[in-house]
Amino acid sequence: MRIAEWIQATIAPPIVDIYALARQYDRPGQPLINMGQGIPDMMPPAPCLAALADRLADPALHRYGPDQGLPELREALAADYRRRLGVRLDPEREIIITAGANHGFVLALLALVQPGERVVLGAPYYFNHLMALQLLGMTGVEWPLTVRGDRFVLDLDGLAPRLAAGAAGVVCVNPNNPTGAVFGAEDMSGVMAACVRRGVPLFYDEVYSLIAFGEEPAGHPYAFAGGREHTIILGSFSKLFGLTGWRVGYIIAPPPVVEQMMKAQDTTVICAPVAGQALAAECLRRCPDYPAAYCRELGRRVRRLSAAVCDIPALTWREPAGALFTMLPYRHPEPSRQLAARLVREAGVMVIPGAAFGASGEGHLRISFGSSDEATIAEAGRRLARFFTEDRNRSDRNRTAAPGAGGRQAEDLGVGGAPGDADPC
Ligand SMILES: Cc1ncc(COP(=O)(O)O)c(C=O)c1O
DSSP states (O other), rough: OOOOHHHHHHHHHHHHHHHHHHHHOOOOTSSOOOOOOOOOOOOOOOOHHHHHHTTTTOOGHHHHHOOTOOOHHHHHHHHHHHHHOOOOOOTTTTTEESSSHHHHHHHHHHHOOTTEEEOOOOOOOOHHHHHHHHOOOOOOEEOOOETTEEEOOGGGGGGGHHHHHOOOOOEEESSOOTOOOOOOOHHHHHHHHHHHHOOOEHHHHHHHTTTOSSSSOOOOGSSSSHHHEEEEEEEEEETTTTTTTEEEEEEOOOOOHHHHHHHHHHTTTTTTOHHHHHHHHHHHHTTTHHHHHHHHHHHHHHHHHHHHHHOOOTTTOOOBTTEEEEEEEEEOOOOOHHHHHHIIIIIIOOOOGGGGGGGGTTTEEEOOSOOOHHHHHHHHHHHHHHHHHHHHHHHHHHHHSSSSSSSHHHHHHOOOOOTTTOOOO
């Protein structure tokens, strides 16, 4: 059977690869520490689960629902937007409930980008965004973040030339996966202005919208001139309420775009899982501030991780302000895929190689603190410290044994932080 070219040219899902490797790790007494995938470890709020349980005998929960999503969820989302951002949405014309934000991105691309066109991806990018583009015969153009102090920031000067070269849209994830950066109002106004000037859509992924623990809130595109007309919001309940398995997200877009996207919605899923939609509506109505408590816990984990990393000279700290991740440059000669595989096998710690997030991710490791408590993070820190120390000692011994041979240092290879990067450790 012939396999279509576009799917063959699409990259393989990196998480699947790293899980396959993790399954081979088997050391009694030392379980693998999973700091790979971005899964929050909290349960959905208990009162909302109880409310859902009370509704399970309702036949409507087990049948197709309206294509666009349950009205109660669209209305709850509109009410949440009004409360938090002062934005009035029309739940009838501006919102579609999707089977998660990944599904939403595919609908958005089908509606707004033609096969063969290019889309700018803030990079390191979320790999499923690149995969969606590739599957649809489109191309991703990397727009690398830059580093200020110990944080990743947007490089606004780098955006205009990429748009001028004919890109059909821009993808921005805020708070950011994989770096944990949060882009504030000043940055987002620059991105929005660039999109409005070129008349192209901003695909704004706000999957981690309420998961922020830094001082500066994320800048929302609707706050800027032309933002509402030029933005497709891609959101999700996965990370905010611990609902990753229910597959419920949303799109907010201008009505004419929503109208067209409904063709793709009906063809791909008909409607998002109905019981999951009911649970998401319960969460928004009953426990809108639930993510805030989880953020306080995440803040403690970040401090624990930062202390552990500061004791490891091979790693450079990057301060996350949101999402579930930090992305650390390393000083080590191996490419990130090789290094991450060895960390699973030899240290029992699973992280995601930076190369999975594009060329600008190479030389980094993405570490998730979404599903490891403080004690587990401390243990992961000890294992990483041991690994890098032993590795360093081994290469020192090899260099002494064979001067001039195999003694090339990580620093020589230029991987890791850019020259002049401030490392607060
Ligand atoms: C940036 C980003 N967008 C989208 C998704 C997928 O979200 P959902 O579960 O709603 O499909 C993820 C999941 O990790 C993500 O990190």
